[in-house]
Amino acid sequence: MTASHYRRNALIFVLILSLFTVLVSALSAGAGSDVIATSFIKTLGKTLCLALVAIAMDLIWGYAGILSLGHFAFFALGGYMIGMWLMYERTKDIVTQSLNQATIPPTDQEIIDGIGTQIFGVVGSNEFPVIWMFADSLIAQALLIILVPALLAYLFGWFAFRSRVTGVYLSILTQAFTLALSLYLFQNESGLRGNNGLSGLQNLPYVDANQDLVSLWFFWASAVALGFGYLGASYVVSGKFGSVMRAIRDNEARVRFLGYKVETYKLAVFVGTAIIAAIAGALYYPQAGIVNPAEMAPIASIYLAVWVAIGGRGRLYGSVIGAIIVSLLSTWFTGGQAPDLSFGVFTLKWVDWWQVLLGVSFVLVTLYAPKGIGGLFDLLSRRGPSS
């Protein structure tokens, strides 16, 4: 696929996304209509974020050939970083208001102690851990959304790529890394409220707006992030960098002999996609309202791979389609909205059997349709393989 194809695809994508956003906004409760419920706006917004992290997954796996089973950890980390600010500010708001009721105005220390008790009471503490030192500043915390996952990805990637761990081994290592991170966050001592996670993130502090409006804002933000993410990814893969990525995927040794610094490229992709995942997560969790260590369990990252594989890896729109279709279907089936199938003696409840269907279809896609849903587009346009 040439650069012009990428440009065309990106244009079509942004066009569809804009139309979709405008349409949904017009029909939302935030705009005065009641066709689309606020909860569904949130679902749509979250789905867009998942599409964004799927793009990151596609870049690292579909294009660079590194099957990372750890990118959902970066996603959740992004959520944690923004969650710290949201939770701190909201609690501060509440604590200040309640302390101001007293006759004597509170000291700064009293306010901070009050916030600490509110936030860490559930884990039997009231002291702020060091990692919360920037929680009062949106700018610092927003920077951390990028810096923390980037640093972790850099350290892990540097170790892993330097020792030439590749293929399945790397996948297992990333999975282990994710497991280690999630186990770490499960501890109360980690300073992020253990298995309680951060909650109440759907409330924006200092803003007097109802959820109808807030959900719409986040929906827009997610759409903008997805749009820019797609454009950026499209730009990267259409240029020389993209060609090197694909070359590494197809024959790493040959690229190395040609004089390219394979490790540096891999590291750049790994860190870059970690940042994209973190940004997607930072937009996702305020819409979900809660982030906890269970979110970054290894299985979540595997689902991410499932979306990309079903959508069709190695093509950006494929990953987006996969993420949107599978996650929406998943919501539909597990939400109990799908009608049960009755076979006389046996009634198939989708709530119970959706996972089985997902697993089996995943196997089938791997075996018989390696191009995923994206392959349908090839059939339509009768064009050869994309890359």
Add this chain to the structure above:
Amino acid sequence: MMCSGEGLLASPLNEVLGAHRDTILKSSRKSIGPAITALAESGLKSAEVTLEIWRDKDMWYRASDDKFYRVQGDDVFDLASGQRIATFVKDEYKQIKPNSGVRAIISSALVGFHLNSTDRDKRLAAIKSIQRNPKPEHLLTLKASITEESDADLLDIKSQLLQILTIQYGTTPQNRIAAIEAVSRSLSLDIRAALNPILATELRLGDAIPESANLVRILTPGTDGFPVKTAYDMLVGQKLATPIPTTADFLTALEDNIDAARVGDVPVAQLFDPEKRLEAYEVLQKQGLAPKRPSEAEVLSAVNSYIFYEQYLEENAAVTGAAEKALRSIETKVNLFRTVDLGLDALSLASIYFLAAIGLAITFGVMGVINMAHGEFIMMGAYTGYVIQQIIPDHTISIIVAVPVAFMVTFGAGVAMERLVIRWLYNRPLETLLATFGISIALQQIAKNIFGTQARPLTSPEWLGGSWVINDVVSISYIRIAIFAMALLFFAVFLFIIKRSRLGLETRAVTQNPSMASAMGINPDRVNMLTFGLGSGVAGIAGVAIGLFAKVTSEMGNDYIVQSFMSVVVGGVGNIWGALAGATLVGFMQKGIEWFNPSNTLAAQTYMILFVIIFIQFRPRGIIALKGRAAGD
């Protein structure tokens, strides 16, 4: 002793009781002591029975002849002989109703009798009762009963108890020190519990240290974990200093004195500043409107005018010294055995990981097929065991049946999976990983649909219950020993299969060079199928073993899959020795890290994984790396 009609001979028992008639009738906890002691020490045969009757509220007093009787139903019995002497007439008798306090004293006195009882259970119960609630008076009774004791086990327990009682209540310091020194090699928890109270200390303060004090150390306020605040609080507690108002009092004082939005000349709006708050309080204090708040200098000078010291509650320095020495030597020994215990724990964890990983060592290690559904095969094995236990109620037989059945079930599942999915994906490891993940997700959900989300028990047979207790520190449950033995057995069997059997030879040939193997007349399809089935079958057996001590849930595979892969990767891909080395390293690492931070197994797992990631840096091919052609690249 025969009695005729109403005329009773004046029995010694009645003499004793008669002497204490008033206190018995009064039945007060405070005054009853001498009466019970007199009865208990009377040396009468009937004393024990009488105490029991008394305790059970069956003792009645008849005023007409000033004697005590046992009343049961409509009959009146003589206490000493137990002979029925009259019909019960309610008006003539008065029941003795000991309250719970008195009954406790009676029970305690009875313990002495029970120690010498002919019934072993009664003796044991009496010993237990002393252990629960030791009293100085038990010392002599126990000592006396030891010479009579015939049962060897009980004799041991009694001797130890005697040591403990001597340590606590020995009459002379020499006795106690001798007892302390005698136990300094024991590991018993009871002994440690008896030694610790001797070393109990208390903080004291005064103008000087009394000569008699058994001093631990002198404390300087503001140093070694003894803040000035604590010292001052001690002074306040002994009414030697004025208390510092609490934050709440401080705020209340400020609040109560708000006058036209000002407190002591400071505007209320400025009181968010701690400095201003102090300033306002100063003013209030000067005006006498608030309780005095000592300044820091005052606090310091008050504290410095006294000596603070820590002293043992036990007055005799020789006793505390001996106790300290004994505890130190016990501590060293306990630590040594703890290490042994930890080693056993680590060994058993390693054998669990090895069992979980050995199937992977074959499918992933030897064949190079990455099977993410391996954990689900373990789960299938465990559920097979559960189902069989539902059919066969006898635990021993059901386990014996479950092992081969679990092997067959997962062998079948493995073969089916190899035929349907994996053989299309050889040499595409990433695709294999993903497809087997799909299977893993589906299997987990199917198990959840069939068996529900709650954990199912897999009960181990009776003879595997309990543990092998070596001493109070080191013990290991039989089930873990069984798993260890099983791991060793499997290791030997698979080493044999891979190295010595025809199938093993063919497997190695197919792994190294499928086309050449095929040219030699080996059917690679068949060999791959069988090998994969074998690896999966082992996972099923491992599932039965793991199910015996862990809960069987649909998600149990998740708990082992990462550790299993770690074991194989760390140990070195390609042979069974590697899996053994890997599982051992991973198991010992995890226990070792837990040792530093015992309360936190999560942290141990976290650091263990980090360690493995770093370990791979230095030995990317694992501990036991294949060399040359066998390495496969």
